Amino acid sequence: MLPKHVAFIMDGNGRWAAERGLERTAGHRAGTENIRGIIRHSKDLGIKYLTFYAFSAENFSRPAEEVGFLMKLIPEFFHREIRELTQEGARIQMIGDISQFSRPIQLVLSQAEKLTKHNDTIILNFALAYGGRQEIVRAVNQLLQSGKIEVTDQDISDALYTSGMPDPDLVIRTSGEQRVSNFLLYQSAYSEFYFTSIYWPDFSVTEFDNALADYQQRKRRFGGL
Numbered sequence: 001m002l003p004k005h006v007a008f009i010m011d012g013n014g015r016w017a018a019e020r021g022l023e024r025t026a027g028h029r030a031g032t033e034n035i036r037g038i039i040r041h042s043k044d045l046g047i048k049y050l051t052f053y054a055f056s057a058e059n060f061s062r063p064a065e066e067v068g069f070l071m072k073l074i075p076e077f078f079h080r081e082i083r084e085l086t087q088e089g090a091r092i093q094m095i096g097d098i099s100q101f102s103r104p105i106q107l108v109l110s111q112a113e114k115l116t117k118h119n120d121t122i123i124l125n126f127a128l129a130y131g132g133r134q135e136i137v138r139a140v141n142q143l144l145q146s147g148k149i150e151v152t153d154q155d156i157s158d159a160l161y162t163s164g165m166p167d168p169d170l171v172i173r174t175s176g177e178q179r180v181s182n183f184l185l186y187q188s189a190y191s192e193f194y195f196t197s198i199y200w201p202d203f204s205v206t207e208f209d210n211a212l213a214d215y216q217q218r219k220r221r222f223g224g225l
């Protein structure tokens with residue numbers, strides 16, 4: 001069976017650029033370019049949910065120049081892609097603490113959400129200023145503020161940014177690193193993980209198909225037998 005929800009840790013942009021004698025920013029640009037093909041292929045296959053880890057809460061601590069570049073690249077991506085994504089029936093949702101971005105960026109992000117909110121062919125989550133622990137803390141605080149003194153698994157799931165969506169079946173991390181890096185901590189309890197040494201800008205549709213074929217060999221037991 002194909003996964004319903006695939007999440008991507010798009011790692012290795014910097015190393016991709018360094019290997020070519022380019023600035024790290026060129027790697028981020030190439031990484032951004034790579035997203036489109038992955039979305040289109042997922043849509044063709046009928047994969048309904050994709051989540052992209054585009055900027056972690058911790059990424060704000062990178063050198064100001066790199067953060068500044070990403071702060072231009074992110075709104076530019078939505079400006080450029082929104083028309084095609086809308087035509088493809090994509091619904092765009094941001095997950096993360098968007099309030100950490102400047103007002104103009106927040107506006108671009110919320111407009112992308114607003115323009116696509118009635119679409120239903122494919123759901124795209126962009127994790128921005130996102131941290132899995134922060135997301136859980138936020139959910140618990142919301143539940144406390146609502147007066148709860150005891151919570152269920154479902155209560156917490158419903159208070160996460162991904163409320164109402166299936167958990168990721170498959171989490172793909174590129175670039176050879178094998179860690180979770182504060183991504184979808186609650187939601188990935190039973191996710192399958194796929195690690196590849198390919199850098200994100202080179203993670204082609206063929207590589208994606210390899211990951212999907214690998215996933216299809218897995219025996220998912222969810223703790224049972």
Ligand code: FPP
Binds near residue numbers: 029200
């Ligand atoms: C990891 O590569 C990647 C990031 C920190 C950002 C990912 C961002 C993009 C692909 C572009 C922005 C996305 C959107 C949706 C507009 P790295 O810099 O950690 O690479 P390295 O580990 O090789 O240094």
